Amino acid sequence: MANCQGCGTELLSQDHFCKNCGAPVAASVEDLADTRRFDPSAPATGRTGSLDPNSPLYVPAPSTHPFAQSTPPHQIRSFINNLIHRKLFLLLAFFLLSLFVGTGVIVGRDAVRARRARRAEQAREATIARKARELRQAAVAQRSSEEAIRNALGFTAADVLEVEYPESQGVFVNSLTSDDSAAALAQIQAGDLLFEFGDQPVRNSGELARVLNTVKPGSEVGVKLYRDEQPIATRIRVGSPTMTPFQPKIDQRTQGFLGVGDVGRRCCVNGTKRWGLEIHRIIDNSPADLFGLHLGDVITELDNKTIRTPDELARRIHAINPRSKVKVKFYRGNAEQTVELIMGHGWNSEVAKRQSEN
Numbered sequence: 001m002a003n004c005q006g007c008g009t010e011l012l013s014q015d016h017f018c019k020n021c022g023a024p025v026a027a028s029v030e031d032l033a034d035t036r037r038f039d040p041s042a043p044a045t046g047r048t049g050s051l052d053p054n055s056p057l058y059v060p061a062p063s064t065h066p067f068a069q070s071t072p073p074h075q076i077r078s079f080i081n082n083l084i085h086r087k088l089f090l091l092l093a094f095f096l097l098s099l100f101v102g103t104g105v106i107v108g109r110d111a112v113r114a115r116r117a118r119r120a121e122q123a124r125e126a127t128i129a130r131k132a133r134e135l136r137q138a139a140v141a142q143r144s145s146e147e148a149i150r151n152a153l154g155f156t157a158a159d160v161l162e163v164e165y166p167e168s169q170g171v172f173v174n175s176l177t178s179d180d181s182a183a184a185l186a187q188i189q190a191g192d193l194l195f196e197f198g199d200q201p202v203r204n205s206g207e208l209a210r211v212l213n214t215v216k217p218g219s220e221v222g223v224k225l226y227r228d229e230q231p232i233a234t235r236i237r238v239g240s241p242t243m244t245p246f247q248p249k250i251d252q253r254t255q256g257f258l259g260v261g262d263v264g265r266r267c268c269v270n271g272t273k274r275w276g277l278e279i280h281r282i283i284d285n286s287p288a289d290l291f292g293l294h295l296g297d298v299i300t301e302l303d304n305k306t307i308r309t310p311d312e313l314a315r316r317i318h319a320i321n322p323r324s325k326v327k328v329k330f331y332r333g334n335a336e337q338t339v340e341l342i343m344g345h346g347w348n349s350e351v352a353k354r355q356s357e358n
Helices: 073-153 205-212 310-319 346-357
Strands: 155-158 171-176 193-197 222-227 230-238 258-269 275-282 298-302 325-331 335-342
Touching: 073 155, 073 205, 171 310, 193 205, 258 298, 258 310, 298 310
Parallel strands: none
Antiparallel strands: 155 171, 171 193, 193 222, 222 230, 258 275, 275 298, 298 325, 325 335
């Protein structure tokens, strides 16, 4: 028994090649020994020699046909198994690589989308914050402009409603601050639309406030305005935009009460271009109710003063002492009527309003 020098497989005595790797088995001494009896008379059938190439008696092995030897079956199976294992390994490696690359692509795509969404959300939040900041700044500027106009000119300004003035721009006179203010002394009325101040056009309260800053307090300035769609020119003495004129506070116990709970501006009364206030609600048992005012009546005058805005009506009512007799001029349909009534007390107006709402 012997072992293969190539792979170590155990060999049988009659094996000349390894069954596992196909390596030739080393010749033993017995194989190399010639045990035949020497016969001098026998013809020479071949040459004998040594297997050592360096020996003078070396005889090379006879050449064989290249196809004379065939590959053992176990070598073919081993080759096929190795090939199958190698392909399986390559397929597994390719699958793992594809899975890794696909996962990386998906993760990268999701990361890019998340980053874009985050940037879009940040941009949207920045836009919202910027717009909110601009609105706050605009509101502060608007209040500052309205305060300057109220101090310097003596009236409260408001935005022009496009439905009332579709083709006009200017500063709407919402109400006068008092009957002796600069606007009142210049014969300006609530409901007027001021569109020119000191030969300069003004489209809003901001532009009017900027023009006021260039005028010295105490100066007399020409103004132009619309009243019932008719242009009117007058002059007004400008006060200080930063100094609030003194105005005595009216005690609620001395304020008047009429009882028209809700009014709205309306044009035009009796086929004219005049504006008035249409009554939308009347409080029960109020002076307006007791003295015969009806829903839909359009008030044009109170105590001989023109009324064209809700704020001006409220100011006039509060300035009248309770129990005073006042005349109210109004339109009912196309007929102009006048009623004389006694003003109520302002201190019970809130109670009357709550009772009417309930």
